[in-house]
Amino acid sequence: MMDDEIDLLEIAGQFFQGKWTIAFFVLLFAFVGLVYAVAKPPVYQADALLQLEARAGRLALPEAMTELVDNSPETQTEIEIIKSRLVLSRASAILGLDRRMTPTLMPVLGSAFHRYPFPLPDFEVLRPYIRYGEGAALEELQVPPEWLDTEILLVSKGHEAFDIFLPDGHRLRGQAGMLVSDPKSGFRVKLSELTAGVGREFTLVQINQLDATRSLREALSVSERGRGTGVLELRLTGESPEETQLRLNAVADAYLRQNVSRSSAEAESSLEFVRGQLPEAERAVMKAEAALNAYQSEQQSVDIELETQSLLEQIRALESKLRELDAQEQDIKELYTPNHPVYRQLLAERERIAAELAELRKATSALPETQREILNLTRNLEIAQAVYVQLLNRAQELSVLKASSIGNVRIIDRAQGNSIPVEPRRMRILALACILGLVVGMGVVLLRNRLRRDVTSPDDILTLGYSVFATIGQVASKYQLQGRHSKPKLLAIEDPTDLAVEAFRSLRTSLHFSMLDAELPAIAITSPAPEAGKTFVSSNLAVVLAQTGQRVCLIDADMRRGALRKYFNISKGSVGLAEVLAGDIELEKALVLGPEPSLAILPSGKHPPNAAELLMRPSFKHTLERLKEWFDVIIIDCPPVLAVTDPVIIGKTAGTLLAVARQDKTSMGDVHAMEGTLATNGLQVAGFVLNGFDPKRLKSRYGYSYGYGYGYSYQNRTEK
Structure with missing residues (x-):
């Protein structure tokens, strides 16, 4: 598989291994979200419905022209008017929101x-x-x-x-x-x-009125319910249902009042225009009447002839008929197309009447000049009188409209507050907090694994140039040191047929050949960091060596936190290496017989306050020299290299230095750090033992806590 490809199974394995980290972040974010949802003040909402009715034609225009005006409600304009300072400042002043x-x-x-x-x-x-x-x-x-x-x-x-x-x-x-x-x-x-x-x-x-109005506008939302319905839905949020309902009703009432005032102002404006046109229309009537009278006096003719009168009446009738047809056409064209039979019939009727009117007007040209002029002057007078009468009627209509103006807005539903808050939505906040915690937890796991690379296979150690003497598989937890109060058992004694015991036998063979030229048959076993299983390896290796008949001495050189005694049921207060190095007891009296006849154990003894100083004394090397005379192999269980300096001191004396790494527990950074520490002191690891190896987890590289803070765990202890 290429390096740039994503292995979903590997990522899933990392998430599973870091499940407790992910669970911690989920619970943490859920708790924070719950606190936020409880602490956040509730927000309530009230809503109301308004209807915008189409405005009737109220301008001072002839009836035929008013139909040309678009009277549909301008919804967006009304929305902006509702949210304007004109409306909201009135509502704010009434409610005392300042x-x-x-x-x-x-x-x-x-x-x-x-x-x-x-x-x-x-x-x-x-x-x-x-x-x-x-x-x-x-x-x-x-x-x-x-x-x-x-x-x-x-x-x-x-x-x-x-x-x-x-x-x-x-x-x-x-x-x-x-x-x-x-x-x-x-x-x-x-x-x-x-x-x-x-x-x-x-x-x-x-606060000033402007800020109060701005605050009210931020809490108000207006939208049209459905496209082109003219129904506006008003929503207002607040801290209590009663207060929110009161405020929204005030906004609706203020908008309704300004709408009525606006309609009244429109009628007032049209009335002023009509009244301004009345004197001019009256003068036009008087002028037309004077012109007709003057001409009749000049021609000494009081009345027109019967034939001329008949022509005039026919022309009036046809012109009136044409106006009626024009009004009918405005209605018909909204229902039918020009090709519809009804529409075509109306057009044909209008053409016929227009033709008759043209014939009559042509006939008037054959009249004597006097009769023709009187006819024209009479028509002018009648037109002026019709305009004047129409303006008078319109003025009266607008006066009534102004007095009874009710606007084009009506309230369908008055404001109603909801007792259930719209915010905070606790379940949504809690769900989002859990999702965010899940994402953050997975991100932490991936980032931690990205920053830290653990030892997962023997190949990781081989790439560093070290030999892997043995690969020990996973064993039951009862054979491993699990904590301060645990009592582990010896795998090589309890279950000698286990595959891990065979790995120890393989390690025994490898060490036999690697120590042929060693001056001192002492093997110092250490690890980069704690929890690698070095004590487990040391104790079982000593048993396997002793089972071949070799005389083996197992030394617990971890005089700070030595736990080797737990594998062999040695009491906590037993004397050991610390007392031997201090000269308080003879070496022979400190040795304890092991489970095999040829195995002896030298416990760490009581934890001294100066473990490193004791190891630096000549008595440590002298002790190893004496043990060399009595035993074929000496195995020294050392503290971790990155925790204390004791392994470096021991490694200077011992013949072979062996390191233990644990799959998915020992990081490559720790291995590099151990390598640098040993190299600085002129030491080198002879080889590694890979402990806790599981082939199923070979592809996954799970992360653990990274760092070198091991010194605290290995502080000097004094026995009470």
Whole structure:
């Protein structure tokens, strides 16, 4: 598989291995999300419905022209009008949104203590914070202009009494239900209710009207319900259902009033236009009438002839008929196309009447000049009179419309507050927090594995140039040292047929050939870091060597946290290497017989405060020289290299230095660090033993805690 390919099975294995890390982050984020959901103040929502009706033609235009005007409601325009300062400032002024009174809440969880009956001790430091069931209602607040947006402290004194600390340093005393004022500054305040314990603090502030309007606009949303319906849905959010409902009703009423005022203003504007046209129309009538009278006097003709009168009446009738057909066409063309039989019939009728009208007008040209002129002047007079009469009628209609204007908006549903808060959505917050914790946990696991590469196979050690003497498979936990109070058993004694025991036999063979030229038959077994299983390897290797008849001495050189005695049931207070090196006891008396006749154990003894100094004494080398005379092989169980300096001191004396690494537990960084530490002191590892190897986990590289903080675990201990 190429390096740039993603192995999903490997990633899944990493997640499984780091499941506790992921679970920790999920629980942590879930707890934080739960605290946030409980502490966040609830937000309630109220909604209302308005209908925008199509505006009727109210302009001072002839009836035929009013139909050409688009009377559909302009929804977006009305939405912007609702959210304008014209409407919202009126609602804000009616509700008194420019004055606020807020209680002092405890940080973080203050809202929860205010809304839920959680007990809160009445300590002095907690006394200013509001409790469950406490509150106040502000009825009136007036401050001088220079105190706008300035917070004023109010402290409850119990029994509805309170003190107010003004910005100028004065203090006022008051009682709920009574007006409290300061004539010097012009400050006035009145509380309608105060139910709070002694020492509870509230903040009074009066903001400017512009900020109050802006705050109301941010909480308001307006949208059209359905496309082209003309129905607007208003939503408003607030801290309580009752308050939110009251505010939204105020906004709807303010918009309704301005709509009525706007309709009335439109009628007023049209009425002024019509009234301005009436004098001109009246003068046109008088002028046409004067022209007709003057011509008749000049021609000494009082009336037109019967034939001319008949032509005039026919022309009037045909012109009236044409106007009616034009009105009918406006209605028909909304229903039919020009090719429809009904539409075509109307067009044909209009063409016929137009032709007759043209014939009559042509006939008037054959009349005598006097009759023709009288006919024209009479028609001009009648047209002027018709316009004047129409304007008079329109003026009366607009006067009635102005007096009875109701606007084109009506409230379908008045505001209704919901008792269930819209925010915070606790289940959603908790679910998102868990998802975020899951993502963060998986990210931490992947990042940790990316930054740290563990020893997973013998190849990882071979790439460093070291030999792998043995690969020991996984064994039951009872054979491993699991903790300070565990009592492990010897695998080579309890289950000699286990495959891991065969690995120890292979290690025994490898060490036999590698130590042929060694001056001192001592094997120092160490590891880069704790929990690699070096004591497990040392004890079982000693048993396997002893089972061949070789005389073996197993030394617990970890005089700080030595646990080799647990494998051989040696009491904790037994003397051992520490007492031998200190000269407190003879070497022969410190040796303990092992489970095999040819195996002897030298425990670590009581934990001395100067383990490194004892190992640096000549007595340590002298002890090994004496043991060389008595035993064929000496195995020394050493502390980890990266924890203390003891393995370096021991390695200077021992003939062979063997390191133990554990699959998916020992990191490559630890191996490199151990290599550098030993090289600095002129030492080199003869080979490695890979412990706890599981072929199924060969492809996965799981992460553990990384670092070199092992010194604390190996601090000197003193026996009580």
